[in-house]
Amino acid sequence: MLSAAASPFSRALKESALATLIVAGLAFPIIAFRADPDFNNLLELSARWPLFLAFCALGFGLRFLLSLWESRPKAALALAQATTGKQRKWLAPAALAALVAYPLLILALLGPQAALKWVDTFGVQILLYVLLGWGLNITVGLAGLLDLGYVAFYAVGAYGYALLAPLTGLSFWALLPVCGLLAAFWGFCIGFPVLRLRGDYLAIVTLAFGEMLRIVAVNWDAVTKGEAGLYGFPGLTFFGLPFIPGPRGFAAHFGVAFAGVHKLIFLYYLVLAIALLANFVSIRLRRLPLGRAWEALREDEIACRALGLDTAKIKLTAFALGAFFAGVAGCLFALRQGFVSPSSFTFTESATILAIVVLGGGGSQFGVAMAAALIVGSSELLRELTFLKAIFGENFDPTQYRMLLVGIAMVAMMNFRPRGLVSMRQPTITLGPEPEARS
Amino acid sequence: MEIFLQQLINGVTLGSIYGLIAIGYTMVFGIIGMVNFAHGDVFMLSAFIALLLLLLLTQGFGVAEGPAFVVVLFASMALTALWNFVIERVAYRRLRGSFRLAPLISAIGMSTFLANFVTVTQGPNNKSIPPFLDKVIAITSGGAYDVTLSYKQILIVAVTAALLAAFWYVVQKTPLGRAQRACEQDAKMAALLGVDVDRTIALTFVIGAALAAVAGSLFLLHYGVVKSSDGFVPGVKAFTAAVLGGIGSLPGAVLGGMAIGLIETMWGQYFSSDYKDVAAFSILAVTLIFMPSGLLGRPDVEKV
Structure with a gap:
């Protein structure tokens, strides 16, 4: 029972670690640095590591939540039955x-x-x-x-x-x-x-x-x-x-x-x-x-x-x-x-x-x-x-x-x-x- | 005559870049029948990645420009490939088997996202690097006009040729290429025979992005300047090249790229540079309307 409860959690952890790596790869030059021209119109790099780390953290967090959400008990799906939309006749007028x-x-x-x-x-x-x-x-x-x-x-x-x-x-x-x-x-x-x-x-x-x-x-x-x-x-x-x-x-x-x-x-x-x-x-x-x-x-x-x-x-x-x-x-x-x-x-x-x-x-x-x-x-x-x-x-x-x-x-x-x-x-x-x- | 020769050289250089991008369009179209509208923006993104890495290496670590460019070329290939892998996974994979226009609309959304993502993170202005490798060889001299061939142009054409050879080898001789050609002919049958179709398609996007990244780095080297709206027009021109060469055909993409590059430079020289984009767009329209299978493509037979 305990292992069954722990496994989705550890799997989510593993998946989000991978996601963080991918986000880091995507964000590496384009978010971590910004090139702007200086006074001589030469490009100069400025590092933005906090933003980069924020993106990595965001990737980790989102993937983690998504993994947990995906491994939730599937019985919950039955509740998500489509409710019939009411005709709202008053809406248009x-x-x-x-x-x-x-x-x-x-x-x-x-x-x-x-x-x-x-x-x-x-x-x-x-x-x-x-x-x-x-x-x-x-x-x-x-x-x-x-x-x-x-x-x-x-x-x-x-x-x-x-x-x-x-x-x-x-x-x-x-x-x-x-x-x-x-x-x-x-x-x-x-x-x-x-x-x-x-x-x-x-x-x-x-x-x-x-x-x-x-x-x-x-x-x-x-x-x-x-x-x-x-x-x-x-x-x-x-x-x-x-x-x-x-x-x-x-x-x-x-x-x-x-x-x-x-x-x-x-x-x-x-x-x-x-x-x-x-x-x-x-x-x-x-x-x-x-x-x-x-x-x-x-x-x-x-x-x-x-x-x-x-x-x-x-x-x-x-x-x-x-x-x-x-x-x-x-x-x-x-x-x-x-x-x-x-x-x-x-x-x-x-x-x-x-x-x-x-x-x-x-x-x-x-x-x-x-x-x-x-x-x-x-x-x-x-x-x-x-x-x-x-x-x-x-x-x-x-x-x-x-x-x-x-x-x-x-x-x-x-x-x-x-x-x-x-x-x-x-x-x-x-x-x-x-x-x-x-x- | 000298001017013609010079424009010929310029056109072949430009055509190499278009050809490299066009391969990405043609491969994706061949394998999943989708116009990858975001490919031009992937190209632009790769040019930005190359720009940032080049600045990082030369300014941050003091590497000389020549070796730095070699490192940048490979690093930009890897990072752009990762981008396109993720893009395929996020934006296109679920849409297989959806209605016909869904992947194209998704790709337009992706293209809008990428262009504005780069604008937001890097600013909308032109980014220009200091010129390097700008030595030239004079081919004719003493005449009214000196025809020159720059080291850059030699490098661009040589890199393109080498990559095409390597790429041709991959598609024709390796198991990956075989799987790819099988998926192109009949994805369902290939899946039945044990080809991992999803993986093959993902690899197609990766290869396409790597070639676009080479084009992006060479574009940066050639023009020395890039901005976030640079994805659209080269993208459409490269797509024109792919269509002209016959979409789905790899030699066709290169041939089409060369043709578009030459037409563009010659048009700019002999007619009017204001309307040179109109030339490319009209070729696109005329080819699609009157010759949809292009120069080297298979005719598209509609089966009921």
């Missing part, structure tokens, strides 16, 4: 009400000056990513086409607005669908040649196209102004009323004091409405023959072809529709930023949007929105916490830690909930009086 009330609440609580940042970074920015996430979810989550160049369509929308608005003199209401259609057209053009490719090849080719578009935007100075970017294009207007101080502006027309936040609140509702439209379209489409075809294609392409589905047409529509929403999001991005440059459309951006879809899990629209809020909001929140600077030093940049964690989360998601990426199909017709019992 409540979330919607909160979203609608959010900017006004912030404005009432903080006043127009302090509300600026909260409406902009925590409102408009997150909603833009939600819109992008829902758009990409059509391509990746529904149709199963991994698009690593999604940010290219975003860029097409942003550049489309920034170039067309001064050129044509049209208002953004007219240009919003134009930008979407432009991006959808690009999606069609890029989608057309890559249709024959298998899943991972398709991903790589879309990545290549996305990067090519960015490099062209960097180098084609005559049109895109290169790295300097485009600015000074017409901004947002409230149905023709510009958000400017003075008699012709929005504030004077409605008899309120001018505040920069008005424009952002209007933009916030605009993005919210378009995001909800994207949500509505993708939920509705899933019940139409087209949406069913997407999901069938994702599950088994050969079976689809055998049943006489036109796979080329189905893939193209998924690609183009996803691109359409990215284009619209790009147009809104240009309106928010007032400045469009290639540095906003790097591969990291594509990876972030993909991470939002992947971590959203369950292919669920709500999950994607939560993931967007978490990933985009967290780095902004971390930036606010000044005490972190005291711990990690002056040049602490939470964005790097954010992407570090996002990377780990993507790996973990694939390892532990791989099917979480694709949408679950609720049975459309169920027998019996209690359809809830099935979920």
Whole structure:
């Protein structure tokens, strides 16, 4: 009895000793030392042994706990039965009400000056990513086409607005669908040649196209102004009323004091409405023959072809529709930023949007929105916490830690909930009086 | 003509580095059919390991640069191999038999992690080492342009050639190579015949990482500078090389690497260096769309 009790413990000890050695090997030069240029621009090493030892200890501790956990009595597993999820019907309306009330609440609580940042970074920015996430979810989550160049369509929308608005003199209401259609057209053009490719090849080719578009935007100075970017294009207007101080502006027309936040609140509702439209379209489409075809294609392409589905047409529509929403999001991005440059459309951006879809899990629209809020909001929140600077030093940049964690989360998601990426199909017709019992 | 010759030399040097990385892509793809997206970042990590070890040896212990580089080369191979072993274990092993895109997405996550891990631990700036071994041999002189061949370039090409020979021997003549080729053809059958598939795949990652580490050290030697975002573009180019040569084919990877290196330098010389990355990316897209089996690859037959 005593030996049986001691053996998992000693085994855990042995395993964690090995784990410590491995962690030490991994961490040896990269964590134990740091190279920084000195005054003569020569690299100088500085040792960080406490950090190195902390990592080793962490490796030891985690592995030790994991080993003990693995050798626990297996009878406990029976308790971990999946509990059936309750249908929470109130969740969606409540979330919607909160979203609608959010900017006004912030404005009432903080006043127009302090509300600026909260409406902009925590409102408009997150909603833009939600819109992008829902758009990409059509391509990746529904149709199963991994698009690593999604940010290219975003860029097409942003550049489309920034170039067309001064050129044509049209208002953004007219240009919003134009930008979407432009991006959808690009999606069609890029989608057309890559249709024959298998899943991972398709991903790589879309990545290549996305990067090519960015490099062209960097180098084609005559049109895109290169790295300097485009600015000074017409901004947002409230149905023709510009958000400017003075008699012709929005504030004077409605008899309120001018505040920069008005424009952002209007933009916030605009993005919210378009995001909800994207949500509505993708939920509705899933019940139409087209949406069913997407999901069938994702599950088994050969079976689809055998049943006489036109796979080329189905893939193209998924690609183009996803691109359409990215284009619209790009147009809104240009309106928010007032400045469009290639540095906003790097591969990291594509990876972030993909991470939002992947971590959203369950292919669920709500999950994607939560993931967007978490990933985009967290780095902004971390930036606010000044005490972190005291711990990690002056040049602490939470964005790097954010992407570090996002990377780990993507790996973990694939390892532990791989099917979480694709949408679950609720049975459309169920027998019996209690359809809830099935979920 | 002199300029052409010079660019030829530069292109072959660059191509050797790409070829070494491309082998890692092609072997992993051959054996588990996965695009190892994180391989470019493993390469970048190895360059950082080499940089730190080189500084440690030359500054901390006062070793001369030449011998230090030899030690660094082997140590960086070993440490990067350990990294990739752990990466395979943590990020990819459980995903075999999962749905098709799962390993690729996991690899994208890993790539994001590695790039930001190095940024966080070493800072986002360029790290440049003092140049060494920068003697050159003039091949032509007296003309309008002196063609030179530097000791570095000789070393890079020689190390690449020696490694490829050793690597070819391992794959063709040893039991490990035999097991690897067996897993590549049919992993299930190989397992039935007593090949430890998990171990073979882990060793494939280890070998791929060791070759990437050589490429990383040589990259550091050649350019003298590395930064944490350096994994992405060389990674994609090396993957292009692997695709161009025919993914799954080892001579193809080297041939593709040389081709990409030459195209890149020639394009930069004769067309426009702004668009030289576009050249590599378009080759990638065009090859995958029109010639998915590459120059030397087997055609990919889809069995139902």
